[in-house]
Amino acid sequence: MTELKAKPEAKRSLPTIVWPLLALAVMLVIDGIINPSFFSIRLVEGRLYGSLIDILYRGTPIALIAMGMAIVIGSRGIDLSVGSVVAISGAVMAHYIHADWNPWLIVLVTLGMGAFCGLWNGALVSLLGIQPIIATLILMVAGRGFALMINGPGIPTFRSEFFESLSTGQFLTIPTRLYLVVLVFVILWALLRKTAFGLFVEAVGSNASASRLAGVGTRVITIAAYAIIGVCSATAGIIITGDVRASDAVTSGLYTELDAILAVVLGGASLNGGRIYLANTLVGVLIIQSLTTSILMSGLPPEYNLVVKAIVILVVLLVQAPKLRSSIAVLFGSRGGKVKS
Amino acid sequence: MKKTNLLGAITLGLGLMIASSASALTIGFSQVGSEGDWRPAFSADMKAEAEKRGIDLKFSDAQGKEENQLKAVRGFIAQGVDAIIIAPVVVTGWDSVLKEAKDAGIPVFLADRDVEADKDLYVTRISADFNLEGRLAGAWLAQASKGKCDIVELQGTVGAAPAIERKKGFEAVISLFPNMKIIKSQSGDFTTAGGKEVTESFIKATDGFKGVCAVFGHNDNMELGAIQAMKEAGLKPGKDVLMVSVDGVADEFRAIKAGDANASVELRSDIGKDIYDVVQAYLDGKKDWPKWVVIASDLHTKDDVDALMAARGIK
Numbered sequence: 001m002t003e004l005k006a007k008p009e010a011k012r013s014l015p016t017i018v019w020p021l022l023a024l025a026v027m028l029v030i031d032g033i034i035n036p037s038f039f040s041i042r043l044v045e046g047r048l049y050g051s052l053i054d055i056l057y058r059g060t061p062i063a064l065i066a067m068g069m070a071i072v073i074g075s076r077g078i079d080l081s082v083g084s085v086v087a088i089s090g091a092v093m094a095h096y097i098h099a100d101w102n103p104w105l106i107v108l109v110t111l112g113m114g115a116f117c118g119l120w121n122g123a124l125v126s127l128l129g130i131q132p133i134i135a136t137l138i139l140m141v142a143g144r145g146f147a148l149m150i151n152g153p154g155i156p157t158f159r160s161e162f163f164e165s166l167s168t169g170q171f172l173t174i175p176t177r178l179y180l181v182v183l184v185f186v187i188l189w190a191l192l193r194k195t196a197f198g199l200f201v202e203a204v205g206s207n208a209s210a211s212r213l214a215g216v217g218t219r220v221i222t223i224a225a226y227a228i229i230g231v232c233s234a235t236a237g238i239i240i241t242g243d244v245r246a247s248d249a250v251t252s253g254l255y256t257e258l259d260a261i262l263a264v265v266l267g268g269a270s271l272n273g274g275r276i277y278l279a280n281t282l283v284g285v286l287i288i289q290s291l292t293t294s295i296l297m298s299g300l301p302p303e304y305n306l307v308v309k310a311i312v313i314l315v316v317l318l319v320q321a322p323k324l325r326s327s328i329a330v331l332f333g334s335r336g337g338k339v340k341s
Numbered sequence: 342m343k344k345t346n347l348l349g350a351i352t353l354g355l356g357l358m359i360a361s362s363a364s365a366l367t368i369g370f371s372q373v374g375s376e377g378d379w380r381p382a383f384s385a386d387m388k389a390e391a392e393k394r395g396i397d398l399k400f401s402d403a404q405g406k407e408e409n410q411l412k413a414v415r416g417f418i419a420q421g422v423d424a425i426i427i428a429p430v431v432v433t434g435w436d437s438v439l440k441e442a443k444d445a446g447i448p449v450f451l452a453d454r455d456v457e458a459d460k461d462l463y464v465t466r467i468s469a470d471f472n473l474e475g476r477l478a479g480a481w482l483a484q485a486s487k488g489k490c491d492i493v494e495l496q497g498t499v500g501a502a503p504a505i506e507r508k509k510g511f512e513a514v515i516s517l518f519p520n521m522k523i524i525k526s527q528s529g530d531f532t533t534a535g536g537k538e539v540t541e542s543f544i545k546a547t548d549g550f551k552g553v554c555a556v557f558g559h560n561d562n563m564e565l566g567a568i569q570a571m572k573e574a575g576l577k578p579g580k581d582v583l584m585v586s587v588d589g590v591a592d593e594f595r596a597i598k599a600g601d602a603n604a605s606v607e608l609r610s611d612i613g614k615d616i617y618d619v620v621q622a623y624l625d626g627k628k629d630w631p632k633w634v635v636i637a638s639d640l641h642t643k644d645d646v647d648a649l650m651a652a653r654g655i656k
Binding site: 035037038044045049050051054058148153154155157168240243244245246248250251252292293296297299301302303305 | 375376378381382385496499525526527528530531532533534537538539541542543545546548565566569573574575592
């Protein structure tokens with residue numbers, strides 16, 4: 001598998017997506033060895049069924065959030081509040097389902113709530129100049145409180161055909177939520193690569209002052225980036241809440257910010273901003289989710305879950321680090337090929 | 342400092358005078374917070390039961406913070422209440438405030454969780470027994486499966502007391518039956534989402550739950566997630582696979598009624614009665630209590646779920 005990239009034709013640097021893809025492939029092969037039926041996919045109850053589908057299916061909420069996170073990180077920001085936005089949007093959604101609103105209207109209101117949360121974060125960062133990690137920490141801490149207030153005592157459960165089919169249903173044997181990821185990906189990709197927006201975000205992320213002097217509206221760009229991740233998080237909130245048919249303000253979306261940031265980093269982006277890799281980020285999400293799924297399937301005692309996860313992530317990140325790779329190449333002399341970064 | 346002590350003494354004296362002049366009992370209750378489904382129901386029952394008995398209940402919600410709780414308990418001491426009930430946020434750090442209560446002559450009762458403190462500093466702990474809940478679930482399953490069962494277990498949050506004790510109790514019972522064993526066990530973090538995801542992967546790992554006879558969940562929420570996952574995989578929970586879990590939340594009763602689940606060991610939230618019975622008996626002179634008064638657990642199946650739901654107004 002390694003001879004894939006060490007060929008001389010790759011004298012320039014390899015496409016960045018190679019390393020995350022390689023890590024994902026290795027992980028899937030290991031899964032296949034642990035459980036031979038891992039790759040089997042068949043039709044059950046009119047939908048595709050199998051571990052690979054599970055990985056895509058379970059990875060959806062993180063994928064939605066991580067794509068937004070890739071943009072925010074590209075603008076040299078970070079958003080810690082995504083988990084709380086998931087909880088808030090879940091609470092809003094459950095509230096209006098109980099009020100018997102039209103489902104489409106509920107979707108609109110919920111996404112609007114996400115956008116509002118994003119605008120709030122964006123305003124704190126760009127207008128008040130608060131460091132992103134602090135600005136979004138405010139909503140991260142306070143957000144679950146708001147969600148609890150909307151929920152009232154206990155965990156509201158609900159039944160809604162619309163949201164169940166959106167979250168757990170299928171269309172042409174493929175889970176509905178996967179279409180949603182593709183849709184969001186296409187929209188964001190078009191926004192980033194077919195308009196100047198992506199370029200502006202990366203410019204702001206590389207050097208905010210220079211891009212401002214060059215005439216880029218840095219404030220608007222920053223606020224827009226946070227608003228986008230707000231909407232992405234609200235979409236994830238709809239999926240998560242619709243999945244379990246309950247709005248659990250305390251645990252829904254808990255720690256998703258960490259997985260989302262990790263996915264962006266696994267995709268090869270730097271937290272210093274300036275680069276947005278949407279597709280790589282999705283590969284990062286798949287790495288995290290296949291890791292989670294493999295741990296669950298492996299029969300490992302739950303006490304070791306997080307330790308194993310941490311070790312594997314560390315190894316993947318180290319393999320991706322150009323410095324480490326080049327120093328290994330130096331160690332092994334000319335054999336390893338001259339990998340210059 | 343002196344002044345505060347003096348003031349405190351005066352307040353205490355006044356408090357005692359008021360307390361003794363009025364016939365009603367004044368009880369301070371420091372609650373953990375209002376997380377999940379069970380806790381708010383427990384608080385509501387404590388208030389309702391106090392009202393029924395004419396007890397003047399001073400209720401304080403610590404919002405999950407130990408410092409709030411210590412402040413509340415010190416407030417109760419200063420007010421000179423007749424008794425203090427604490428549902429502790431954490432197990433440690435209780436010695437000094439419990440000593441203060443003892444010095445003021447106010448008996449302290451623990452509800453729900455335990456504390457690590459000198460046993461002389463409180464009268465007793467009144468709570469359910471997680472271990473017993475696990476044993477009850479195991480006993481039900483042993484009978485329902487006639488002692489032959491491959492079990493899938495959904496554990497609670499790793500390291501949490503209910504998860505540890507329910508597992509121990511359950512394993513203690515099934516170890517009596519050589520043909521009962523846990524074949525898969527993972528943590529679903531006590532959440533529906535967690536239970537659902539773990540069950541999905543278990544279904545794949547066992548090739549569609551082949552040979553699996555039961556799912557034991559450390560709480561109902563995870564079990565409800567398991568039910569959803571099994572239905573989505575075309576399985577019939579409650580029929581192909583026995584479903585037993587702990588808690589007794591409303592949705593689980595609905596699931597039992599619909600035939601999707603088989604049994605739930607109830608962690609009762611209407612325990613105000615049990616707690617005030619002990620407190621009032623103590624204040625009336627019965628001083629010798631064991632250090633742990635266990636509130637009996639109940640197990641519900643489809644046989645009694647209709648009556649139960651009607652009685653509680655669950656639709």
